[in-house]
Amino acid sequence: xxxVPHSSAKRDPLAGAVRSLYGTxxxxxxxxxxxxxxxxxxxxxxxxxxxxxxAVQATQGKGDVNPRAALLRRVCAPWxxxxxxxxxxxxxxxxSVPARHRLAIxxxxxxTDVEPKADTDESDEAAPPVDWPVLLxxxxxxYGAPPDEVAFPVFLAECRAMPTVAARDALRWTRGYAxxxxxxxxxxLAQDAGYQPKATGAVRSFYAAHYADDDAKAKRKAFLDxxxxxxxxxxxxxxxx
Amino acid sequence: xxxxxxxxxxxxxxxxxxxxxxTADGTDMLNLGQQPSVTVTIDPQVAFPLAVGGRxxxxxxxxxxxxxxVEVTFDxxxxxxxxxxxxxxxxxxxxxxxxSGYSVTETFTQLTLPTMVVIPPTVTFNAAxxxxxxxxxxxxVAPSGEITAFTYTDPGTGGSENFYTLTFEAFDRSTDQDxxxxxxxxxxxxxxxxxxxxxxxxxEDTPPS
Numbered sequence: 272x273x274x275v276p277h278s279s280a281k282r283d284p285l286a287g288a289v290r291s292l293y294g295t296x297x298x299x300x301x302x303x304x305x306x307x308x309x310x311x312x313x314x315x316x317x318x319x320x321x322x323x324x325x326a327v328q329a330t331q332g333k334g335d336v337n338p339r340a341a342l343l344r345r346v347c348a349p350w351x352x353x354x355x356x357x358x359x360x361x362x363x364x365x366x367s368v369p370a371r372h373r374l375a376i377x378x379x380x381x382x383t384d385v386e387p388k389a390d391t392d393e394s395d396e397a398a399p400p401v402d403w404p405v406l407l408x409x410x411x412x413x414y415g416a417p418p419d420e421v422a423f424p425v426f427l428a429e430c431r432a433m434p435t436v437a438a439r440d441a442l443r444w445t446r447g448y449a450x451x452x453x454x455x456x457x458x459x460l461a462q463d464a465g466y467q468p469k470a471t472g473a474v475r476s477f478y479a480a481h482y483a484d485d486d487a488k489a490k491r492k493a494f495l496d497x498x499x500x501x502x503x504x505x506x507x508x509x510x511x512x
Numbered sequence: 513x514x515x516x517x518x519x520x521x522x523x524x525x526x527x528x529x530x531x532x533x534x535t536a537d538g539t540d541m542l543n544l545g546q547q548p549s550v551t552v553t554i555d556p557q558v559a560f561p562l563a564v565g566g567r568x569x570x571x572x573x574x575x576x577x578x579x580x581x582v583e584v585t586f587d588x589x590x591x592x593x594x595x596x597x598x599x600x601x602x603x604x605x606x607x608x609x610x611x612s613g614y615s616v617t618e619t620f621t622q623l624t625l626p627t628m629v630v631i632p633p634t635v636t637f638n639a640a641x642x643x644x645x646x647x648x649x650x651x652x653v654a655p656s657g658e659i660t661a662f663t664y665t666d667p668g669t670g671g672s673e674n675f676y677t678l679t680f681e682a683f684d685r686s687t688d689q690d691x692x693x694x695x696x697x698x699x700x701x702x703x704x705x706x707x708x709x710x711x712x713x714x715x716e717d718t719p720p721s
Contacts, residue, residue, distance in 0.1 A: 481546070481587070491545075491587070491588075491720075492588060494545055494718075494720055495544065495545065495588050498542060498543045498544065498545070498716070498718070499542070499592070499593065499596065502531065502540075502541075502542040502543075502596060502597075503596055505539065505540055506596065506599070509540075
């Protein structure tokens with residue numbers, strides 16, 4: 272665990288810019304020093320950290336392709352230096368960071384731009400803003416194997432929560448990921464058929480998508496309650512007809 | 513008889529719906545959105561007599577189709593959910609908070625088993641998902657096993673506060689709920705578009721929150 276003083280973070284003139292770009296929650300965490308600098312949870316989720324580490328390492332040696340990427344690298348650099356990538360990953364996937372910001376942060380580290388926008392234009396499919404195969408290739412280059420089936424569903428579930436082209440691309444990419452698994456070692460017919468992820472990983476990704484915080488839980492329950500009420504009303508109408 | 517090569521498809525957090533898919537826009541389907549975990553098991557049924565010495569005889573082996581089951585892990589599972597989706601088949605024998613089992617109905621009544629559809633999480637969820645090649649339709653299903661007591665119960669709804677796993681068994685159905693004949697090969701389950709089998713089926717396409 273690192274030792275960068277919190278006070279330096281509080282005085283950082285970037286705090287305002289961080290808030291404007293990535294929202295209050297991010298900025299509060301950033302300014303409060305409760306970010307990875309003071310992360311004192313249990314063992315960091317190493318598998319998730321690998322994903323982030325690959326993303327961070329993929330940016331090394333690249334120029335600043337946009338101001339956001341430069342800012343994020345500058346913001347993240349002290350954290351990374353002080354705490355290591357595992358803690359950064361733990362923070363990024365903790366409830367402190369709104370799900371809709373996670374991909375943006377990752378993409379900024381990658382030097383790409385995935386500002387969330389309305390998903391209304393089908394024509395934008397031609398230019399996905401995040402090059403997922405590149406991310407995968409980087410991951411494999413560093414670790415010699417595709418991401419494991421536990422970490423990546425979590426990541427993809429986060430992506431799926433974003434109503435963007437990138438999210439659609441991520442979904443489409445799950446098939447490529449499944450193929451990647453088969454390329455390594457397939458242990459079930461299901462993987463041969465391209466069905467992924469395994470049940471255990473899927474439960475975790477589902478949890479990440481629907482139970483990340485109280486707001487997600489409330490939305491989930493409201494959806495189910497509404498559907499059940501609608502269905503019950505239909506059954507009642509049929510019975511009376 | 514034997515099941516030489518069961519096929520297990522762990523879909524993960526698939527979309528699940530029950531009901532009558534013959535109504536336009538899936539109006540009569542119970543859309544449960546994604547559920548935490550869905551596993552489809554397809555057991556080929558192969559029969560063969562044994563020759564002298566207990567060995568299997570190739571000249572008389574034959575298939576008897578498949579038997580499919582679907583294991584669903586629900587969140588916010590409740591007894592009301594099943595009584596709504598499977599009217600008449602489930603009766604509470606004690607309290608409705610979970611310490612309940614199945615019992616036969618007191619009179620012999622034709623049951624209306626719902627159709628079930630499982631849409632893998634890799635399929636983009638919208639109305640067209642009903643026809644995706646990876647989507648699996650089960651013309652009729654019923655829950656099997658028994659409902660055990662819930663570990664934690666929501667005092668407001670009586671539903672389970674924990675994830676709850678239940679297995680559904682596929683039944684053969686010769687006509688759909690609008691009396692359209694279902695081809696023999698699709699009566700137990702089928703992948704892909706219902707229209708390929710002459711069926712006009714749809715799903716309720718309200719996206720999950």
